[in-house]
Amino acid sequence: MIEVQHLSKHYGDKKAVNDISFRAEDGEILGFLGPNGAGKSTTMNILTGYISSTSGKALIDGVDILEEPLKAKSKIGYLPELPPLYLDMTVKEYLNFVYDLKKCKLPRNSHLKDICSLVKIEHVYNRIIKNLSKGYKQRVGLAQALVGNPNVLILDEPTVGLDPKQIIEIRTLIKKLGRNHTVILSSHILSEVQAVCDKIIVINEGKIVADDTEDNLSRKLSSDHKLTVRIEGDRDKALKLIKDIKDVVSTDIGPGKEENITEFRIEAKEGKDIRRELFISCAEAGFIILEMRSSELSLEDIFLRLTMGDGLHDNDGGED
Amino acid sequence: MGAIFRRETLSYFTSPIGYIFLAAFYAFSAFSFTTTSLQYGTTRMDGMFQQLMVILIVLIPILTMRTLSEEKKNKTDQCLLTAPVSLGGIVAGKFLAALLIYIMGVAITVVYAVVIAAFASPDWNVIVGNIVGLTLLGAAFIAIGIFCSSLTENQVVSAVISFITMVALYMFSTIGQVIPDDFIEDLMPNLGPVWRTVIIELIVAALVLGCFFLFGKKAGILIIGFIAAIILGVFAAKGELIPKIFDKLSFNERYVGFTLGLFDLSNALYFISTVVVFLFLTVRVLEKRRWA
Numbered sequence: 001m002i003e004v005q006h007l008s009k010h011y012g013d014k015k016a017v018n019d020i021s022f023r024a025e026d027g028e029i030l031g032f033l034g035p036n037g038a039g040k041s042t043t044m045n046i047l048t049g050y051i052s053s054t055s056g057k058a059l060i061d062g063v064d065i066l067e068e069p070l071k072a073k074s075k076i077g078y079l080p081e082l083p084p085l086y087l088d089m090t091v092k093e094y095l096n097f098v099y100d101l102k103k104c105k106l107p108r109n110s111h112l113k114d115i116c117s118l119v120k121i122e123h124v125y126n127r128i129i130k131n132l133s134k135g136y137k138q139r140v141g142l143a144q145a146l147v148g149n150p151n152v153l154i155l156d157e158p159t160v161g162l163d164p165k166q167i168i169e170i171r172t173l174i175k176k177l178g179r180n181h182t183v184i185l186s187s188h189i190l191s192e193v194q195a196v197c198d199k200i201i202v203i204n205e206g207k208i209v210a211d212d213t214e215d216n217l218s219r220k221l222s223s224d225h226k227l228t229v230r231i232e233g234d235r236d237k238a239l240k241l242i243k244d245i246k247d248v249v250s251t252d253i254g255p256g257k258e259e260n261i262t263e264f265r266i267e268a269k270e271g272k273d274i275r276r277e278l279f280i281s282c283a284e285a286g287f288i289i290l291e292m293r294s295s296e297l298s299l300e301d302i303f304l305r306l307t308m309g310d311g312l313h314d315n316d317g318g319e320d
Numbered sequence: 321m322g323a324i325f326r327r328e329t330l331s332y333f334t335s336p337i338g339y340i341f342l343a344a345f346y347a348f349s350a351f352s353f354t355t356t357s358l359q360y361g362t363t364r365m366d367g368m369f370q371q372l373m374v375i376l377i378v379l380i381p382i383l384t385m386r387t388l389s390e391e392k393k394n395k396t397d398q399c400l401l402t403a404p405v406s407l408g409g410i411v412a413g414k415f416l417a418a419l420l421i422y423i424m425g426v427a428i429t430v431v432y433a434v435v436i437a438a439f440a441s442p443d444w445n446v447i448v449g450n451i452v453g454l455t456l457l458g459a460a461f462i463a464i465g466i467f468c469s470s471l472t473e474n475q476v477v478s479a480v481i482s483f484i485t486m487v488a489l490y491m492f493s494t495i496g497q498v499i500p501d502d503f504i505e506d507l508m509p510n511l512g513p514v515w516r517t518v519i520i521e522l523i524v525a526a527l528v529l530g531c532f533f534l535f536g537k538k539a540g541i542l543i544i545g546f547i548a549a550i551i552l553g554v555f556a557a558k559g560e561l562i563p564k565i566f567d568k569l570s571f572n573e574r575y576v577g578f579t580l581g582l583f584d585l586s587n588a589l590y591f592i593s594t595v596v597v598f599l600f601l602t603v604r605v606l607e608k609r610r611w612a
Contacts (some may be wrong), residue, residue, distance in 0.1 A: 048402040052610045055543075072405035084399035086327070088334045100323030101403045144399065 002047065002152055002182055007056035009042055009206075016042045018206035019056070024199070026151075029178035031197030032186035039206040040186040041081055044156050047184070048078040060152055074102065077150040081157055083141025091121060091140055094129060095147060104148040112147070119143045119173065129244040134161040144171070146177075153183045159192060171196050174236050227266045227275065228254065230291040231282060234261045238287050245281055247272040261290065321405065324413030328387070332421050341383050342503045344427035348375045363442035365432065366579040369450045373575055377486045384465025385479035387414045388602070393473045401610070408592060415466055415599055420579045422458045428450060446581035453578025456591035457571065459485055463598035470605040478483055489571040494568030525547040534608075 001023040009017040017039045024030040032040050045051045047058050049065045049072065050107055058065045063072040086094055095112050104111070116122045119139045129140060145153060158174065159167045171320060174196055177183060187193050193200055202210040231238050235253070239262075242251050247269045253265035268274045275292065282289050332338030349372060356367030391397040400410050427450055436442045461482075468482035469475075511519070528545035567573055574587045 021578060045398075050398055050610070070350070070404045070406065073402055076402065078402045080398045080402075082395045084394075084396045086331070086396055087394070088331065089327075093330075097323055097327045098399070098445075100326070101400070101405060286575050297552065 001059075001061055002030075003046070003057075004043075005057040005059075005241075007043065007046060007058060008054045009039075009046060009051070010054045011025050015206050017046070017053070020203070020206075020208055021056075022201055022208065022211055024182050024184055026181060026182055028199060029174065029183040029185060029197045029224040031193035031200040032184060032203060033188070033190065033193050033200055034186075034203035038186075038203045040203060041156055042206075043203070044078070044080075044154050044186060048076055048154055049073050050078075050080075074148070077145035077148070077153045079145040079153075079155045079158055080142045081160075083137055083144070085129050085137060085140060085144075088128065091125050091132075091143075094140065095143060098144045098147045102148040106149065111149075115146045116145045118146065120169070122295065135163065135166045136163060138166075139170075142173075151179060151181060151297070153181050155183065155185045155187055155243065158187070159187070159189070167192075226294060227264075227278070228291075229264045229266060229278065229289060229292050230261055231264060231287050231289055232261050233285075233287040234260075238262060238282075239264070239286070241281055241285055241287070242266060242273050244279070245274055245277050247274055258313055308313075321409035321413040324400065324405070324410055326416050328414050328417030329420055329435065332383075332417070337368045337382065337386070338421055341421060342425055343377055344382075346428050348372075348379075349425075349428055349432070351513050354392075357432070357436060363436050365429075365436065365442070365447060365450060366581075367419050368429075368432070369454060369579040370576065372454060373457060376458055377483065377490060380422075380461040380465050381468075381479040381482040384462055384469055384482060385419055385475045386469065387418065387466050388470040388606075389475050395415065395610075396414045399605075407606050411599050411602045411606070415462060415595075418462045418466065418556065419459055419493070422462060423455060426454055426458065429454070443581065448576055449581055449583045452583070452588075453575060456588055457578075460571070460591040460594040460598075463595040463602075467598040467602045467605070474579055481603050486571075489569070491572075492566045493570035493573040496563045496570060499563040499566065499601070521549060532591070 004020060004022050006070070007017055007020045008015065013251060014312040020039075020043060022030070032043070034040050039096070042051070047060070047065065048051045049069050052066060062076050063075065065072040089097065092112075096108070099108060099112065113122075116125060119142050121136060121139050121143060124136055125138075125308060129137065132140065138158070142155070145155065155174065159170050162170060171192065176185060178196075178198070185196060187191070199213065200210070201208055227240075239251060239253070242248060242264060249267045249269055251267075252265040254265050266274070266278070278292070279289060332341075344596075349368065352368040352371040352375075353365070356371065357363075357365055360367075391400065401407075429447075433442060433444075433447045464485055465478075465482040468485060469478040472478050525546065528542065528549050531545060532542050534611065574590050577584050577587050
């Protein structure tokens with residue numbers, strides 16, 4: 001479990017992290033989402049004790065990282081943005097070094113073997129790290145974080161520089177690890193966080209702009225009253241029909257590829273559900289509805305709206 | 321600490337640095353031994369031991385230049401600083417590894433002593449004293465080198481800073497001889513002794529304040545510093561203290577005693593405390609970096 005209370009880090013006048021608070025429970029994967037320079041890495045560096053916070057507390061399984069650093073650090077596995085690899089060592093030497101460094105008590109050979117098979121680096125085990133590809137270096141970095149089987153895993157942009165196949169492998173691995181570890185994962189790739197995390201924190205300019213599960217975020221920001229509908233039949237007649245429905249505010253015609261099928265984007269008054277009426281009207285008039293969906297915002301949209309200061313976090317998406 | 325010590329020792333031999341250091345040390349010491357002992361047909365080895373000090377000033381920066389600067393540059397310090405190891409443990413591990421390589425170099429002098437013994441029995445007590453002295457001197461230089469390496473990310477800069485520091489320490493005795501005993505009076509001839517004391521107190525107080533801000537604002541540093549400053553200032557105003565301080569701080573002066581076969585405990589303690597002070601300062605630099 002990780003608990004962060006009012007954490008701040010100032011560099012001179014610049015506030016890299018500004019009063020951040022959040023919690024991650026056991027067996028939870030927390031996604032840290034934000035543009036480059038938002039303060040993700042700084043927060044992670046504070047959590048792992050690499051740098052100190054200006055004010056605030058960070059508790060790892062209830063242990064304060066500043067007060068009992070050695071005890072707290074032994075509970076953490078950390079993969080920094082750039083994997084901290086000694087390039088002149090072999091993977092074997094390096095992992096054995098980390099094993100000694102962390103004063104690990106698990107049986108050495110079987111433990112390291114398990115980790116290697118988990119991140120799939122067995123066949124480069126005796127090679128010098130300098131000669132490995134970026135993807136393998138990243139995996140060795142992940143392996144290093146897993147040594148000692150720590151409760152808490154902190155991964156700073158774990159899939160950067162990997163090819164699509166490796167990205168999927170690493171994501172699957174992180175999901176698997178998330179079942180019995182607390183994982184904090186940072187990324188500026190929205191689909192990644194969407195795919196892996198149970199809970200998402202959006203951070204920008206050192207502040208949390210949203211803290212919720214992805215579903216809740218979408219619900220908060222989504223607009224049930226906006227519909228996208230694909231209808232087969234005469235376009236103008238259909239348009240007139242839709243406009244006649246009560247509570248419809250505006251109707252746009254979207255891009256259409258198929259003949260005789262039109263995509264409409266309908267906006268109703270806020271809080272009004274017009275789906276039933278729309279269905280009945282179309283059915284009576286002989287139009288066939290091929291598709292109807294409410295235009296929910298994707299994480300991309302949420303992210304942009306939150307960080308671009310769309311005014312949204314002033315009323316409902318703010319720091320909760 | 322053990323893990324860092326082992327990794328560091330091995331890394332001296334996975335990179336060329338360990339080999340270069342040892343090869344250069346063996347070559348220079350052998351040359352020095354041949355020209356000062358063998359060719360003069362004497363069992364005395366103090367000539368070689370004195371020359372070795374100069375060689376160390378060149379070689380030790382090579383040995384220590386990458387210890388901490390490289391870690392910082394490659395971000396591998398993230399691995400060490402987020403592991404359950406204390407800063408003291410990290411610095412001590414690195415120091416002991418460098419010391420081990422250095423001792424592997426110094427061990428060659430035993431071979432030279434044995435070579436001498438084949439001709440005539442040397443004064444073994446003097447030789448043991450020499451080797452102990454050389455080891456202590458090297459340990460102090462290594463601590464200085466590690467401290468310099470913690471200050472920068474660049475190996476070359478680190479080597480140059482430690483080289484300059486060591487040369488300065490080497491030259492302290494000469495500086496001490498150049499400064500006349502009454503130089504404070506010469507510096508401020510129109511002032512009475514009271515004013516001289518006040519001015520010196522102010523300078524020392526400024527230095528203490530500087531340390532206070534540099535090494536984490538702790539009240540302890542301030543109080544101890546000021547008490548030391550007052551005592552120091554009073555003595556300094558009298559004049560003969562400053563050349564004396566240079567003389568006492570001089571590595572050369574301290575080390576020459578060993579080469580002449582004088583085992584003075586204060587000289588040994590001086591080198592040991594240099595090691596402690598510079599390793600402590602290194603820990604402070606690492607600590608301070610976390611708070612910056």
